Amino acid sequence: MILTKIFKNTLLVLTACLVLTACATKKEVAIEKIQGQMQGDVYTGTDTVEYLADGVPDRVFFATNESILTTASRETLRAQAAWLRKNSNINVVLEGHADERGTREYNLALGERRANAAKDYLMTYGISSDRISVLSYGKERPVDSGSNPLAWSKNRRSVTVKAN
Amino acid sequence: MLKKIYLLIIVLILPTKVSALIEVDITRGNLNPLPLAVSPLSIDDKSKKSFEKILNKENIGSEISIIVENNLRISGLFNPLSKDAFLQAPDIANLKPRFEDWNLIKAQALITGKVSYYDGKLRVEFRLWDVLAAKEMMALAFTTVPSNWRRVGHIISDKVYERLTGEKGYFDTRIIYVSEEGPKTQRIKKLAIMDQDGFNNKFLTLGNELVLTPRFNPTSQMVTYLSYFKNLPRVYLLDIETGTQEVVGDFPGMTFAPRFSPDGKKIIMSFANDGKSDIYTMDLENRIVERITNHPSIDTSPSYSPDGKYIAFNSDRSGYQQIYVMKSNGRNVKRISFGNGLYGTPVWSPRGDLIAFTKLHKGKFYIGVMRTDGSGERLLTENYYQEAPSWSPNGRVLIFYRETKTNAKGEGFSAKLWSIDLTGYNERLVETPTDASDPSWSSLLSN
Numbered sequence: 001m002i003l004t005k006i007f008k009n010t011l012l013v014l015t016a017c018l019v020l021t022a023c024a025t026k027k028e029v030a031i032e033k034i035q036g037q038m039q040g041d042v043y044t045g046t047d048t049v050e051y052l053a054d055g056v057p058d059r060v061f062f063a064t065n066e067s068i069l070t071t072a073s074r075e076t077l078r079a080q081a082a083w084l085r086k087n088s089n090i091n092v093v094l095e096g097h098a099d100e101r102g103t104r105e106y107n108l109a110l111g112e113r114r115a116n117a118a119k120d121y122l123m124t125y126g127i128s129s130d131r132i133s134v135l136s137y138g139k140e141r142p143v144d145s146g147s148n149p150l151a152w153s154k155n156r157r158s159v160t161v162k163a164n
Numbered sequence: 165m166l167k168k169i170y171l172l173i174i175v176l177i178l179p180t181k182v183s184a185l186i187e188v189d190i191t192r193g194n195l196n197p198l199p200l201a202v203s204p205l206s207i208d209d210k211s212k213k214s215f216e217k218i219l220n221k222e223n224i225g226s227e228i229s230i231i232v233e234n235n236l237r238i239s240g241l242f243n244p245l246s247k248d249a250f251l252q253a254p255d256i257a258n259l260k261p262r263f264e265d266w267n268l269i270k271a272q273a274l275i276t277g278k279v280s281y282y283d284g285k286l287r288v289e290f291r292l293w294d295v296l297a298a299k300e301m302m303a304l305a306f307t308t309v310p311s312n313w314r315r316v317g318h319i320i321s322d323k324v325y326e327r328l329t330g331e332k333g334y335f336d337t338r339i340i341y342v343s344e345e346g347p348k349t350q351r352i353k354k355l356a357i358m359d360q361d362g363f364n365n366k367f368l369t370l371g372n373e374l375v376l377t378p379r380f381n382p383t384s385q386m387v388t389y390l391s392y393f394k395n396l397p398r399v400y401l402l403d404i405e406t407g408t409q410e411v412v413g414d415f416p417g418m419t420f421a422p423r424f425s426p427d428g429k430k431i432i433m434s435f436a437n438d439g440k441s442d443i444y445t446m447d448l449e450n451r452i453v454e455r456i457t458n459h460p461s462i463d464t465s466p467s468y469s470p471d472g473k474y475i476a477f478n479s480d481r482s483g484y485q486q487i488y489v490m491k492s493n494g495r496n497v498k499r500i501s502f503g504n505g506l507y508g509t510p511v512w513s514p515r516g517d518l519i520a521f522t523k524l525h526k527g528k529f530y531i532g533v534m535r536t537d538g539s540g541e542r543l544l545t546e547n548y549y550q551e552a553p554s555w556s557p558n559g560r561v562l563i564f565y566r567e568t569k570t571n572a573k574g575e576g577f578s579a580k581l582w583s584i585d586l587t588g589y590n591e592r593l594v595e596t597p598t599d600a601s602d603p604s605w606s607s608l609l610s611n
Contacts, residue, residue, distance in 0.1 A: 102485075103508035103551045104552065112436040135395065142349055147570045
């Protein structure tokens, strides 16, 4: 009885291992292609990113239909806030964007909401709202013209642009 | 900018009120369009020469009949027969058709007419005949400036449509839209306007700034749209006759998604501020701005009911984009879309009974209609991407835009206008000189 149970469990574990290995090998192939590019559907790559200064990326990315800042986005914005504190003469425009898979008018509002999420975060790190303006382009100015999830993830963004 | 268009109906011979023998049912998809013959409008030699000189058209009579023929064919309700089969000469047919001849080629209705040059003007008379009953159904004459010749063709089409279907036509109308050119990442967009059949296309802006979502005033030649002039996205008002334009209201941020009220006296739009978008109206006479919604969500794409008492709009207050209806003062907000997926761009039908919308479900986009309480949802067309339906003034046809996918190389993108009947039949590409999006259908220009 007990032996059979042990045997069964071992079998289960074995099968599980087999399945896992199978998965792992399969995944490895896929990971190579998209590694470092997306987490969930948020873009985490650097292809399109420009820099306001050394170590200060200019943009943050969002999940579909979302305007929540990811951990990585918050880190980027803290770097931007630090840079803005050091360069108190510089004002910025936060340009909010959406991907092409949404109606035009809703996307204009969504772009505005995304840029404002970034603005609010910069403000909590001591940047005065006087120095930040917000501009939404909705889906009008994609950086990647592709019609695929990776391209869309690059386009769901808020970009901090020097205004002066 | 546009010449004042005038048009006189000088002869109006109303048919004696008998129940029409020919009837076209437009409430269902019409799989058997009514066969009819559009005889070229006859023209005398002297008039022909005059118009040749003024309009540079060899035979204005046949040109006008071609407009009528195309309109009726594109409506999907009529099947204009080939002129090769016509046995009777245009001038004689207009006096008294030999109904046996037209019956022989299976025409159930016949349109004949006559064009003449008279005192510097274009005079067109036309007659609609019931071939089976062998009698005249309608006879009208129009006089106008020669340059209005295409409009005469459209008005004849509207009269025929109305007489045979019992509902107003939609041919003497125009479409305002956004013309698109250039790569997807740097699209150049201009306001453009054209006749409903694609002729007389004109650009209204130069493309120096991004422009979006133009909409006609239902009662005048005014247009409201979104422009990124000086990188400040704001709602503008444009008079297409004079070319003058102005910003609507004085908002400290982006205003967008404008539309006129049915009486043309107000603009309703969204104002985005602090990540929230709310709906506002501005009275065009006294410039008073009124806030209609006040909610932390996105409220946009407002559209009035034709009686002005209600507003349909798009909101994500439930967490995702859905369609809501409220009283025009902002009270009694009710969600009406409950199907699977996301819903956007509600547009109230001019007939008042339906709301057209865009729906996104499982990666596909649909244009559909539902009753104003959200019941009876009907999807008319499915595609990779399409949105922004606009109603024909008689509420029978929707025009919208459709985009294609780009391939791996980033090629193959296009944006085009399409139309479809409320029945879900008769889907058609609307030809434009450039790529096109955001169409808005005008009211009937005449009658």
